[in-house]
Amino acid sequence: MKKLGLITDDMTGTMTCGVLLAKAGIQACSYFSPDHLAGAEKQEAVIISANSRNLPPEQAKQNVKRAYRALIAQGAAYFTKRIDTTFRGGIGYEVDALLEEMPEDTIAVMAAAMPDTHRVVVGGYSIIDGVILTETGAARDVLSPVNQAHIPTLMRSQSNNQVEEININTVLAGQDVLEEELSAKRSAGGKIIVIDALSTEHLHTIAHAVYKLGWNVLCVDPGAFSQQLALCRGFGNPERVPKQPGNLIDLESCTGKVIVVAGSATDVTRKQIGVLSGESCAESVSVDASVLIRKDQRAEEEIERAISRGKECAEKAGCKVLIFETAVSGKKLVLKEEEERLGLKKGEASGNINAALGKIVNAIISMPEMKDQLNGLYMTGGDTLVTVLQAIGAAGIRLIDTVIPQTNLGVIIGGALEGTSIVGKGGMIGKDDTAMLAVNRLFFETSDKK
Template sequence: MKIGVIADDLTGANASGVKLVRQGFQASTIVHSATLPANSFYDAVIMDTDSRYIEEGVAKQRVARAMEQLQNWGAAIFTKRIDSTLRGNIGAEIDEMLKGMAEDAISIVMPSFPDSGRAMAGGYLLLDGIPLQETYVSKDPIAPIKKSYVPDLIGDQSHHQVGYVGLSAVMEGQESFLNELSLQLQTGARIIVVDAMTNEQIDEVAEALASSGRTVLCADPGPLTASYARAMSRDYAKKANILVAVGSATSLTGTQLAYLIEKTGSTPVYVNPEPLASYSSSWKQEVERATKAALKQAETDRVLIVTTHKPGQELVDLKAKAVQEGKSSDALAKRITDGLATISRKLLTSERVQFAGCFTSGGDVTASVCALGRANGIALKDEVMPLAAYGTFDGGYFDGLPVVTKGGLIGDKKAIYECVKFIETKAM
């Protein structure tokens, strides 16, 4: 899951990025006018529009361009990094970001940053306990802040109605907060300012927003964005599927698959290698049949097992098939692995299923998945166990998707199951 953040200055972008890194994201800041990184290593990008002190119309144009870039990059969640002392074109930039989101998207404005002495109570932003307008920012030479009541300050800059949820609703817990939020939305508000005095209260609001099912644009100096991204990624990982693509024919693989099936309760989709060992129409027919069956199985099995290894099934006589096909045995063996890889590609790119990661067993299968997925390779990050590696696809159709690869003769009976569990922890 990719996070796209738009900031109005570079130091603020860096501050928000560091908080995302601490939540387990691989983040990069992008300076104004630069392009997004081609490196698939990142799952959080913070774009600096350098728009804090420029004319509102120009600021909105820059935000619109940044939104377009983040959408093309594949961001699933968008947030707005705002100045912790509320300088800049905050309301106008929130409006512009909402334009690029779903019609029912809302923005939650939470300027609180307890670790930096920023807290919200009664709708007022306090800096070390002092109302904003009575601090040094009231004397800012470019854009002095003359108000401390945040709903009014944002309302002066936005075309949307601005609502407010007070500290009492936040302190009473998630249900109370969501009830008050619903009441504010019913009045027509699309931007809601929310109080918070502590990091724990920010976390509670983030968890509530993640569970609400609403499309949310967080607008904050960093803490709410980090907590919300963590909560959303955890929920995403719980719902998304994990693909297990196994082409190894060893008896150990059979034992490992049996243990995985026992632990997960998944029903494998068996791919028949016989029609895949061919250059005839049977190859395409089997690929389409297995893909259709797997998409159906993904509706009930979170761990989706697709394999050519079926208990009791005899190995394909590649020498005899080679004579029939007029091809080499090696060429037909590759047709089998390419068939399994093609099924994997169709599944991983399907709009019907979301995948948090995948596991592949067998070097030939892994190589075919990379080739047919047009990946440059795998960005290696960790070792799951000896000869089982964790990384993310670099480039191609699965860019950034977590993957664990393992040889067919590696590990004990628990090996594939442990690899799948490893993917789950990384996805969360």
């Protein structure tokens, strides 16, 4: 069976891709590493995180190539380089890495809109919720700030391949005109073709044009274009499309507990966790990220303090939601500045914080009373999700559904929490009530199974 092979730059991206496919009736699992792909042989789509977003270009390229080779070994025939919806990371470098590995006639088609979350591309510019990309929070990202909103220009600054662009007028003119323009861009030497899109219908038109051309294509997008092209290729079974839940349930009446880990430091996440923390059934443990930045005795003491406090909260009869957060009640850190001040490598501060959160969660789920009480995990921040799940021995996630677009529901593969429900979300996604919705869905999933 020919499979879809998708490579992302973080675990949140793998979940987003996987859920988009699952919602179209395509069986999909996402994995943290190309070295551990338990159950991949049973899937129609295998998604691997290269964990590359914040790496230097050459290291990122090597990670992407390793993931590609693992997908080839699993029987993948159609490929996607999944990109962040806010264009963080070295997208051009990673696309180049795949074009170096794939057949010489491969063309990268970049239809980078995600209409369901109000991310569109018009005139080559990325617009998010009506705001130009460089005026959003992505421009101030602590690890990968974005300073270019014109996507063809961004790609040319990172890629050694010729970049061409097709504007929205051509897409609106219909599939036949679009096919002609795609062929013309390829004949002109284009190896990466960036295409405007404002709606799912536009992505549908682009996918049909690409499919009809019969090219060997590398999809470059956040997931929605890849979903449309997969459907064109005959993937998908309507009987597998997940059922949506009904009304929200009363958390106070629920049994069991949900553990929340908020490693993202964005203002969006701070507000969401703040709302959830206000619930009477929620207990919040603030973890001092400024202490965790360095692996030393103070950090170990802070980890032990958080574990002790977490156990106290978990043992409370009224505790239904146990929250571990690093940025809601504490000072917001600029990790790049902290790394420079302390002489740490790029990404080391974030890695140390997330590793500490992994130790804390592992200790909490190991409590005997947690064995039959845990309804699921909710994590915000892609790096946090990966580090915590790896700390408990998980290999990946089987995707099921969305809570809201880009806030995704799945089931853990491998480790101590095999089969446990999980919701993962990027730090910049959602509204103030998103954490509440995620926790509610985890309780619903457990009650539904019962």
